[in-house]
Amino acid sequence: MDKDEILKALAHPARMDILTWLKEPEAHFSGQEHPLDMGVCAGQFERCGLSQSTVSSHLAVLQRAGLVTTRRVGQWVFYKRNEETIAEFLKAIGNL
Amino acid sequence: MDKDEILKALAHPARMDILTWLKEPEAHFSGQEHPLDMGVCAGQFERCGLSQSTVSSHLAVLQRAGLVTTRRVGQWVFYKRNEETIAEFLKAIGNL
DNA sequence: TTTGTATATCGGCATTTATCGATACATATA
């Protein structure tokens, strides 16, 4: 758990949005073709208004920081929050 | 309380260090000439290894984000944590 | 094998950030 890397990852509104959306997949990605318990398909996040390549890059930042996990299924990559790391981070930042 | 601005402010190790040091002034700035309840003198933070101008810039970022308050006394400027804003931020980030 | 779809990576560009030394500004003191 690299706190500095996590803070840098959170310091962008699009990435914060993605993490927040992922907290309630049913509320934000109900239209997804695949079952939501597999995670949320990368392409779904293009709703933030950025290009596919930019979104992919933001997702990579979140993953490198350990804030999300990914799972490839066929041609798709599904994203989920990594609640363990997030909880660990929150505990650490809690006594800021 | 601008959460995004605060996250950006926190996303630099030197600024995190400064905020952390300010949490326990007695532990980190006991050598200061002035009483610590006035705050910590700007120059004290040069111990992070950066130049005076760079440190001043980092302090300005923290202040703009509302994370610290300043008070000029004579030729010195004293810094204190802004616990209200920090608490508000922690509450907001708490349900990340 | 060819085509189509989803995602990642690459190259390029613009913007932002970090950093420093030099200088300006504020205040205290001689």
Place this chain on the structure above:
DNA sequence: TATATGTATCGATAAATGCCGATATACAAA
């Protein structure tokens, strides 16, 4: 007033970040 000290701002430069379109890669299906 002149000088010294602490802090902020300026100008320059390098590095990092964000963004896009184009291309590459992974996989599925025809």
